[in-house]
Amino acid sequence: MCEDAAAARERPTPTWDEFSAAVEHAYFPHHLTVRSDRPPVGGTLRSVDLGPVRLARIGWGSEVSVESDHPGAWAVNVPRSGVLEASVGGRHVLSLDGQATVCPPDVTTSMTRWSADCAIVGMRVDADHLAQEIPSLVGLSVTQMPAQVDLRRDAGRAWVALLTSIGGEMLRQPTLLADSVVNRRLGSALTAAFVLACFPDSGRGPVRPRIVTQVLDAMEADPAADWTAAELAAVAGVGIRRLQDGFRTYLGMTPTQALSRIRLARVHADLLAGRSATVADAAHRWGFTHLGRFAAAYRARYGVAPSATLRG
Structure with missing residues (x-):
């Protein structure tokens, strides 16, 4: 569901049940308790689906409490204003702007206080997707995920900036949603940035030359493959x-x-x-998709244009 303010003004004010159902469709099934009799006049809801990752901006416009088991997926809730107070696995978590509440899948989490002025940016990540990504990114297991993430450090700020940028761009250009390759890349980038924000001090320490050699061997064996940073790290069994x-x-x-x-x-x-009959044939064969950037890199490396090498 994606609405702008003008479109929302043209439609009748939804009931709480209607608005709650829309949030459920966009983010997670839940049980809603409203602390006010007012209809959700100030409610906001936008969402972007990136396959195993889904982004949502949610504001209820009144103080509420929300309970969810988050079936099959992690929820990462970042309040951009107001107060988000929760009980996560029996632990009390109070998040303000600059912090994120991390809710595990298939475990009851109670947002005991979602203030009227609290609007969140939420990221839903399929549990299987995150379980696959974490070991390759930081060499840890999904069971070590924190209940709260400090977004005021460099890695946290980087993730929030990416989250805001991707969410805004996809809302401005909804045609991008039809491109599954773009969706996969954006979802993977968001997941990687989030994991690094959760474990900002991971991966420190010496790296043996053998690890570098393993990755070089894999790249040499299949240089045209669409290697991601996570896939290369998985080859070596270390984090990015x-x-x-x-x-x-x-x-x-x-x-x-x-x-x-x-x-x-x-x-x-x-x-x-x-x-190869043409420069483009050779470039595409070995994994270059942008011929302009390829030609510039080739000239920087060999001192001549690739066409000059072809002409011999």
């Missing part, structure tokens, strides 16, 4: 930060830069040997 630290320490570059060099070398060899 440790992998990046290792590449900087032993190679002086990031894994992405190393992959680009491997791909450039494959294109260069093809062009020299005349194995």
